[in-house]
Amino acid sequence: MRDSKIRMLMPIFLLTFGLFFNIAIFQPVFDIGAMVMAGVMCVLIAYAHFVINKFFGNGDKFLVTFVSVLPVIGIAVLYRLNPSIAIKQVLWFIIGISAYISLVIVLPDLKRFMKFKYLYLVGTVVFMAMATFIGETRYGAKNWVDLGFISFQPSEFGKIFFVFYLASSLKDFKTLKSLIEPGIIVLVSIGFMVLQRDLGSAMIFAFIGIAMIFAATSKVKYLLASFGIGAVGAVLSYFIFPHIRRRVMIWRNPWEYAQNESYQIVQGLYAMASGGLFGSGLGHGAPQYIPVRESDYIFAVIVEELGMIFAFLILIIYFLMFYRNIRSALKATSTFTSLLAVGFSVMIAMQVIVIIGGVLNMIPLTGITLPLISYGGTSMLTVFFSLGIIQKISEEAAS
Incomplete structure (x- = not known):
């Protein structure tokens, strides 16, 4: 079971680092900030997957994957357009993914x-x-x-x-x-x-x-x-x-x-x-x-x-x-x-x-x-x- 969860995360991590590395390497000077952004995204995604799969593994096991992949793409493209906007979006992503997890944990019977x-x-x-x-x-x-x-x-x-x-x-x-x-x-x-x-x-x-x-x-x-x-x-x-x-x-x-x-x-x-x-x-x-x-x-x-x-x-x-x-x-x-x-x-x-x-x-x-x-x-x-x-x-x- 643990191996299957890791296998689900690996493509997301590869996509994240691939997109941000592509941005970083084509700058006049290698952009360390892009790689930091990739690391932050991977930590947040890994945490969300851990909480949902560890404590609430009975529900949909794929939805958390979708809510991880799409923001990665969006934030990478935003970082390429305007790094300051991408940083703001990461903050909204943190708030959003926290709300997503909290709803599952905190809410009683709907x-x-x-x-x-x-x-x-x-x-x-x-x-x-x-x-x-x-x-x-x-x-x-x-x-x-x-x-x-x-x-x-x-x-x-x-x-x-x-x-x-x-x-x-x-x-x-x-x-x-x-x-x-x-x-x-x-x-x-x-x-x-x-x-x-x-x-x-x-x-x-x-x-x-x-x-x-x-x-x-x-x-x-x-x-x-x-x-x-x-x-x-x-x-x-x-x-x-x-x-x-x-x-x-x-x-x-x-x-x-x-x-x-x-x-x-x-x-x-x-x-x-x-x-x-x-x-x-x-x-x-x-x-x-x-x-x-x-x-x-x-x-x-x-x-x-x-x-x-x-x-x-x-x-x-x-x-x-x-x-x-x-x-x-x-x-x-x-x-x-x-x-x-x-x-x-x-x-x-x-x-x-x-x-x-x-x-x-x-x-x-x-x-x-x-x-x-x-x-x-x-x-x-x-x-x-x-x-x-x-x-x-x-x-x-x-x-």
Whole structure:
């Protein structure tokens, strides 16, 4: 058993030192800081694996591997772009992985939390509405709140309350009437995101709601009705809100606006095309031409310098993580915890689909982060919290 655990860690260690050594060796002077960063990452990952496997070995044994590999890739690329940002991201990684472990250790039976439905409802509405009234605009979306000592995206915390609310509200589904209240909350949440011009989050909230309603009811007619309502809402939003029409116009004709509105999209496409299958090599690309490269467009940097094959392997990891998460949902001991796992799984999966789809110009671009890879403390904490809950659900199912 011990040998198998070491075998699981060795590829992660090799990847970590390989990426950071590649960065260090191509500097004018060998970068010792890069190797120190690699050592710190390996210690943190080894500690997380030790705690989860030693004391909570009954649950999902692969999830902790996924939450180790993705941040390694993200922090290595961030270090290549801006070492100071990478150091900040390591601090967020420490906080996130600590929260992930703590949730598994500290939380009691998750079924105890199903009775706080209206607390989750209040939390959802407060965090969804917050940026609408006291937020500031960044990169075209009014989705940040700056309190002076800290700035954050309220919708990231709103996702947590949103999933908990829907799980506690839908666990006792009986008739169509029981869908009225959660349906209203879903529409209100999406409405606030549209008002804040945060179209990526609006799509994510919509798909979380649809997935959890279908998981709770198992009725195709409700699934089709949800998609129908969503389609009608999208069409109405297109005609009501000018910024949505602008996003669609840029998406359809990126080359026409390459020098202004779609500059980011076009530069990302150029970067990925120049990278090809195998990339130009970490540190040998030209990511300085890509706007918002540390967060929204880090996938384009990865493709340019590490290649499309490497990027495809990242997508496989995300797919495997989604598969393991849904597997935990199917094995959950209660409807409430099963719905939690579904909600958080879809939340992370849709975040990946929306941002990569936007970077590839397959859908209109929306400014959200690539989970566990892009720079962003709020996003990293939210994802680690979600995965910690799913790890806890897998532990309860196996015990």
